[in-house]
Amino acid sequence: MSCFNSFGMTIRVFTLLALLFAFPLFADSLVVASRGGVYNDTLKKTIITPFYTETDIYISLRSHNDRLLSERELTIDHDWDVIEMPETLAITACEGGVIRILEVSNVLKPIGDFSAEQDFAPRTIRKCSVAHQYVTTLIAFDEQAFGDRPPKRIDDFFNVTDFPGKRGLEKKPDTLLEWALLAQGVPTQQVYPLLSTERGIDLALKKLDDIYQHIVWWQDAREARELLLSGEVTMSSGYDSELAPLVKHLPFSTINDGKLRVPFVWAISSQSVRIQNAKKFITYATLPIPMSKLAKSRFAHPTRYTAIKTENKNNRQFRTSTEGTRILIQDSDWFVATKSIRQEKFKKWLKEKLLTFNDGG
Template sequence: MKLKTALMLTSGAVMAASMAHAEGHMANSMTLVSWGGAYQASQVNAYSAPYQAMHDGLEVVWDESSAEAVARLRAMNEAGNITWDLVDVVAADAMRLCDEGLAMEIDHDEMLAPAPDGTPASEDFGDLIVSDCFIPQIVYSTTFGYRTDVEAWGGNTPDDICDVFDLETFPGMRSLERRPIGNMEWALMCSGVAMEDVYDVLETEEGIAQAFAMLDSIADSTIWWSAGADTPQLLADGEVVFGSTYNGRLFSLIEEQGQPVAMMWDAQVFDLDGWIIPEGLPEDRLARVLDFVRYATDTQRLADQALYISYGPARASSAPLVGQHATLGIDMAPHMPTDPANSARTFLFNYEWWADYRDDMDARFQAWLSQ
């Protein structure tokens, strides 16, 4: 009860500072942290560019360090020098940052805009608010793209996640992300573990060994990637025939660049992405961030982002507003990971599990990679 009261007092003071601002009371620059590539470009087009057009002289600096957000914010906090104003993170990282007191707790209904019909933000975002510090933006998935012109496959087309581990039917190099998330789950499923049992098994030493053994079977045929742009480039160059990455990156590669690549949706890993506000910002920077984030997460802005990339908007009220791609003129709904045709067999990422086990699993995964 004391925590809730303190939160309401804090949010009330913050909103009072935000609502009472004149332009001169807010910082005239913001450092926003994201992932680069097509995703960040969609944020610029839908959020920051129109916001800057409304605020003459405002400088917006983008930093592409979201993959390192937890470690970097820990270091900034230790040094007492928070240089970031708003950080795009996956849900599990938001949970970790919130638990460690590095992200500010949010009163979603006070700080964010309601839906056009007056529905409070907390109801509009619903279950996607998985942390008191998390401001959802998108639903996306990590899935696989594959080359459609591989002669060695003899006309076979991969349609099952376990085809990734089938080097006999689908020979060639793969690319997988240099982290345990997704890889461990897929490895267990393809070594015989039922989808609904994956996290129970992964909590055991035997389960971890089982996952690593499955990954061992393709390790010599795998390039490990760190940046979301890596797999699309590897696929385009023909250096890999199979590769995991974010579905929006593959959409760009297939639809915008016209590469001979197709999407495999089977066992795509659903995840959430959104903003956190670093704890401890000076009042003028916080006021600017709150003004921006209220604008950038309203119903129209989240729908606008889906005009540039195939990620589902996190607000229920935004979904009906998603239309055609801004430049290609194609309907975006069928390219969303949430489309019924694409989501027949999805894997639901367990945010809480990874928030609890991420540091340990990261260390074990990196140790395995170095063997």
């Protein structure tokens, strides 16, 4: 046999071996798209790796920016099977056929005597998605700036007389409007009904007038932490996962009052061809123990009652709705329905404030 024939045979053998090893990987694999960064590292540790150990389904983890993710981006050709996204996006994506309808009875596993529907918080199970955690937006402050009289209520964020200093705020109307109404004494159950009217939005924006000249706007979640560390602001809004390390290791605290919890969901892309594996993943990721481990690692809050009970057994400091302060769960349906008018009103308010401020008003 010539060396060329021997070489050709070797190539064919290696090719055959590659195909044999690749086929099971292709057959039992899955692509999950999530928020990226440190979060994906935590997701891999608490859910991805244990899921692979239990099922032998290999997962490739992709990253997206959940604050920039849109329904249009979801329609672009990609290899995503399971996608984590804000519930508000899942609502419009479901209506547009971008994500698949979930057969809840075949996906969510009941625990004990409770059905899956009974075990999840209200409105977290939808036609095309299931919420697995709440990401919390809250206020953090510099303890050294306020001494023995720290801010305790969301009202104090708007009170620059008794609690002086700059305020860090994300440059969008989300959360700001809710906080502005809470600061005026509007009960939590009336916040979204009132914000469904132009009068309610105008009332909230008028409250923001009180602190406009003290606001330092931020657009990237990491900026909130940097503003506090630098001393440029004495208080700032932010996401719990970004602010938690600050509060844990440095002289910073958070205001428990006025926390806004935003539901994040699992959904299956309409482009996915690995439907059964995708369903298996969501089944596993929404079990109480995996759900509580992920939430605990990210200082988030589970949507499943048995997951909360599981976590509370091991962590008495886990944040729950029994804190005795005002907590809002974002109304995703309201959020979708009022998105245009909120953004329009907020942009108009910003423009008017900028003109007034530049004129010396």
